[in-house]
Amino acid sequence: MQEKRPLVEAMEKFHKQKSISFHVPGHKNGLLSNLPNAIKKTMEYDLTELKGLDDYHHPEEAIKEAEQLLAMVYGAQKSFFLVNGTTVGNLSMIYAACQFGEQIIVQRNAHKSIFHAIELVGAEPIFVSPEWDERTKTASYVAFEVIQKALAEYPQAKAIVLTYPSYYGVSSLQLESIINLCHAHNIPVLVDEAHGAHFRANKDFPKSSLIYGADIVVQSAHKTLPALTMGSFLHVNSNLIDTSRVNKYLRMLQSSSPSYLLLASLDDSRSYVERYNEIDFKQLIYRRKLFIEALETIPQLEIVQVDDPLKLLIRMEKYSGFQLQKVLEQQNIYVELADTYQVLMILPLLKVEHEYPFAEIRKRIKHAVDILRKEVPIIPNDAQLIKQKSISTLHMNISLLNEKQGEWIPYARSLGRIAKGMIIPYPPGIPLILVGEKITIAMLTELEEWMEKGALFQGQHRLDEKLIYVVEE
Ligand SMILES: Cc1ncc(COP(=O)(O)O)c(C=O)c1O
Structure with a gap:
């Protein structure tokens, strides 16, 4: 059991010195700040790379030790604390794995940061489409056969x-x-495990892809562990990718003034995972079961359980997830996301000693549902996976596309045109139309469905005026 939290300890030691600041940050231990007192107090710990606090990009002391402990806990050759989220981890692993013009096989429903990375590098993406998961009514993982076919068709790919x-x-x-198959072809597997940082906490969570032999794995510690927002982990366990290349891009893409509050929360999160014991887990699962049973007594409510016990989906018969989200927010219950069908809750990774007001939450959900029942339902249409080929490429190379003029046209007249603006319903942040893709009927149908249900969109679009951005003809 690792009792140490090297970075947290170094910060506490430094803080105790009551030192005088003639250095950055400019708030001078919170003195100049007009923020609420609780935040000002925390600013005393918003330290920087001072003596005893190590150097983030060339660690020799506390950060090095803390990252070594992280690698040991997760079973990696080398692990890094990230201060710009899984986003920067995804960018760095793709920069490390391929170069301009090289092919890279990518899951079609990847997070936008993966697409941004491919565009920045100038790599040629080969998209592999995911399967449809009927339980959650979302796209899920890519089937073995699809990867097998992609590897046969694109043997030059540098990574997946x-x-x-x-x-x-x-x-x-x-x-x-899949990982074994890719390794048999000497192709490294890079995994965006943003939602799996807690898997290491107990053997009965799904397994981390590191255990299955993935080469690089990035996890948003801030999503399910007690880390501050933007805190992530990157682990390397590879004979196919050079760790120093990953390190080089992390140095280039991250700040030279990392937040020590954030770093300390990552050190603490690693310790939290390590110390999370069997009794904590059993108790968590027991409390979760009682919560689900209590919710199931509310008429019209359907609870969907998935592989990860920290995720729970709630549906209300005949009503859209967006409607349910709205009434829950009126009761001050904020969920992770809503989609056409449901809301998604992320449960806390509780330890035995933590209280969580499940009874009160159930009461408020019941109240929200009673209110919603009086509203006109927006019955979700039955969704299907977009009819995409299992393997596809872009219709126009991004570098070429970047040189072309764009124009705004009504989306209803965009069939067959090449998209110059990404359209991403958010959450969940999965691109519906990618830059460089030819617009199909299936895409437009899905776009209309999301719009009807009141979804929000990220990317480059003017959907409030029904316009999208395409390459000029
Ligand atoms: C699958 C996936 N990857 C990456 C990210 C980006 O992670 P971060 O917010 O830690 O940068 C997210 C965020 O929602 C995500 O869902």
Whole structure:
């Protein structure tokens, strides 16, 4: 059991010195700040790379030790604390794995940061489409056969990028065989495991892809562990990718003034995972079961359980997830996301000593549902996976596309045009139309469905005026 938290200890030691600041940050231990007192107090710990606090990009002391402990806990050759989220981990692993013009196999429903990375590098993406998960009514993982076909068709690919688990907590039974298959072709597997940082806490969570032999794995510690927002882990366990290349891009893409509050929360999160014991887990599962049973007594409510026990989906018969989200927010219950069908809750990774007001939450959910029952339902249409080929490429190379003029046209007249703006329903942040893709009927149908249900969109679009951005003809 690791009792140490080297970085937290170094910060506490430094703080105790009551030192005088003639250095950055400018708030001078919170003195100049007009923020509420609780935040000002915390600013005393918003330290920087001072003596005893190590150097983030060239660690020799506390940060080095803390990252070594992290690697030991997760079973990696080398692990890094990230201060710009899984986003920067995804960017760095793709920069490390391929170069301009090289092919990279990518899961079609990847997070936008993966697409941004591919565009920045100038790599040529080969998209592999995921399976449809009927339980959650979302796209999930890519099937073994699809990867097998992609490897046969594109043997020059430099890497394969997968998302595991899905945002909705769906894992994949085929991941291990996929990783073995890729390794048999000497192709490294890069995994965006943003939603799986807690898997290491107990053997009865789905397994981390590191255990299955993935080469690089990035996890958003801030999503399910007690880390501050933007805190992530990156683990390297590879004979195929040079760790120093990953390190080089992390140095280039991250700040030279990392937040020590954030770093300390990552050190603490690693310790939290390590100390999370069997009794904590059993008690968590027991409390979760009681909560689900209590919710199931509310008429019209359907609770959907997925592979990850920290994720729970709640549906209300005949009503859309967006409607349910709205009434829950009126009761001050904020969920992770809503979609056409449901809301997604992320449960806390509680230890035995933590209280959580499940009885009160159940009461408020019941109240919200009673209010919603009086509203006109927006019955979700039955969704299907977009009819995409299992393997596809872009219709126009991004570098070429960047040189072309764009124009705004009504989306209803965009069939067959090449998209110049990404359209991403958010959450869950999965691109519906990618830059460089030819617009199809299936895409437009899905776009209309999301719009009807009041979804929000990220990307480059003017959907409030029904306009999208395409390459000028
Ligand atoms: C699958 C996936 N990957 C990456 C990210 C980005 O992670 P971060 O917010 O830690 O940068 C997210 C965020 O929602 C995500 O869902």
